[in-house]
Amino acid sequence: MSFIVVQAITGLASAASLFLIAVGLSIVFGVTRVVNFAHGSLYMLGAYLAFSFVAAFGDSFFGYLAAMLLAAIVVGGVGAVMETSLLRRIYRAPELFQLLATFGVVLVIQDLTRLIWGADDRFAPRMPGLDGSINILGHAVPQYDLFLISVAFVVLGGLWLLFRHTRFGVLVRAATEDREMVAALGVDQRWLFTGAFILGATLAGLGGALQIPRQAVGLSMDLNIIVDAFVVVVVGGMGSIIGAFVAAVLISELLAFGVVIFPQITLVLIFLVMAVTLVLKPSGLFGRPEFTTAEDRRNPDPPLRAGQGLSRIFWWSLLVIGLAAPLAVGDFAVIVLTEIAILALFAASLHFLLWGGGLITFGHAAYFGLGAYGSGLAVFHLSMGMAPALLMAPLAGAAGALLFGWFCVRLSGIYMAMLTLAFAQIAWSATFQWVNFTGGDNGILGIWPSAWASDPVVFYYLAFGVCAAVIWGLRHAIFSPFGYTLRATRDSSLRSAAIGVDVTRHRWLAFTLAGAAAGVAGGFFAFAKGSVFPDVLFVSTSVDGLVMVLLGGMQSLAGPILGAIVFTEIETELTRLTDLWQLFLGLLIIGLVVVLPHGLAGLSALIRRRSS
């Protein structure tokens, strides 16, 4: 009994920070309809700043407290800059672009933080005055945990007062319901948005600052917390403060007890909670349903026509160049070419979902990674040869997509993006934690091609041939009756449903197909590298894919191929020149979204239109 109480308190203490960050994310989303990926970065920044302030003047209780509050305020200021300089430009952009742009900020803040504070973890001292523990029912409970819990309740109370009893709060609530009406009543939304964003950023900064006596300050804080926060808002319901609170407590308690009872499967528990919630109440425990149904697109894309003129020339020249290139270049270039062929397939499978199905996924790396692990594990555990191991790759990718997709395709827009990401991160954590099976952090080594394909050029032709064939197949699927129906569900899911199309099933099938194709790419990737590490499933791999698609342009089937080529080239060159690759990539993404939303293919279409 006493053990249960103590464990519950530990859970509540973890819930406190999670609540602070999730509620900020939720408030910002409610008003601006932007899911701010960089919210976790603001949390991380709060932790680092608090660490430095504590080092400067945190040697007393009040000094420490002031250091944490100051960190929160500074992060609020960073939020103000971010909102006025970047977000303001993208409020009208499609959701995918907004997510990508804020992910660009994640990358920029990552590298800047590393530049300022270094790559090693930092450890703050305990908080003076709260460094002991209190005896509760015979167990020692850290005083600081109780402090954290009280802070969470104070913030909850403060938010309640703010939203009930100030004009700003009432306007924020009104704007969460109907922004346009608020504007029609003469309210300038710009300061409302900025205000909500500063509030959210400050809460995130506070959440990070409050963590420093409990955990090491490190560079992985940003993405770790944002995924947890996504889970919390998906379960609690977007835009709901009380939902964020209840879900934060629920998830944290589940983890606190899960760790004790079934330490191996805490991830599965979270997966189950999320799955059950979404099946029973797709908009989350306290969310309102309208957030989950994507608005029908008023401006469907012009119909895509199969190979004509320029496009046909593009595909043929690609084929010819692809076949001829290895004869003309050196060994290193052949390796890069192999990678391009593989990533082109990965990007094409992602494009198939994004463009063909209008399905926004932020976790496509999961299926790429499952493919890689499918092959890698087949070699490692079953001693399979290359050919049968490669066959396992699409099976693994498709199986994962079949399972995760069942949930994901029931949602749309931002909810879908967050859920796909959460599933991918769960898969990533699983490869990480299941050391006996996957080798964990050490990965799986020694996945080499069979003797007949061990020459890089031969392996290149194999990868090129298979990837090109699968891309051709995807292209075929887009122009098949299935593809047309899929695009109809993209343009108007309501109308498609009204004429008897099973929207969910079409999406699910598309998701699985894309998963299988990404799996093929993953399998080749494993053999190309000779190893598999959990990184292949990480969110940054998903984002790399999105950047390729965006870079090449979404509106054309050539886009992802072009994007993969350019992206791989830039990455190969830049990582040789600088270790600030993430900073550049982040700025590239932000620039693309703001300046060139139609990508390189859009640029060429623009030029073509000008010249004709």
Place this chain on the structure above:
Amino acid sequence: MIAPALRLTGIEAFYGTAQALFGVDLEVPAGAVTVLLGRNGAGKSTTLKAAMGLVDVRAGRVFVGTRDVTGAPAYKVARTGLGYVPETRRVFGGLSVEENLVVGERVGVAGTVAWTRERLFDLFPPLAGMRERLAGQLSGGEQQMLTIARTLMGNPQIILLDEPSEGLAPVIVQQIAATIRTLAAEGLTVLLSEQNVRFAMHVASRAAVIERGRILVEGPIADIAADEGVREAYLTP
């Protein structure tokens, strides 16, 4: 002649690629009640939205008094003294009656505060008894009162009412008509859209008839209502 309070010239408005207005010209004289008559889908709501800056206007101009507000964001248009009451009421369902009024609260163009919460509760007595109630729980008639009251909190000089009688019980419709006459008597300029000609005749002095995104006739309401041809062809009886 005094300048019209609100003037639209050659408005072409679009929803995405679909055009809804094809050159709408409309003058709303100050201090009078003007009604925009037309069938469902004729373009009444779009015309009011175009005036407010709530729809994509690609040609034409909107003047509030002598001020050109074409292309201005809605909040700026509202601050020139234009109040907008939407067709579907759009009360903030999760906010209390009182909080809905707080959202609309704004000092008028000339620094005037003609409307306070207390005055509005006098104008709409049923609302006075339910200040704390969530707007989402009100009846249709109560929501219609609330949405008008909310807009009046902004102390507008011109008020645009989009089909205020739609879907309401006859006795409530009469109350709304009385309210509109009261507003006109207070010196407010009113532009309302209607399908119901009889209701329009009760409150308005001028009328314009819209059909397929174009204004067909404009003039004193008595003339328009008397014109059998117009009534038969373009209006719901």
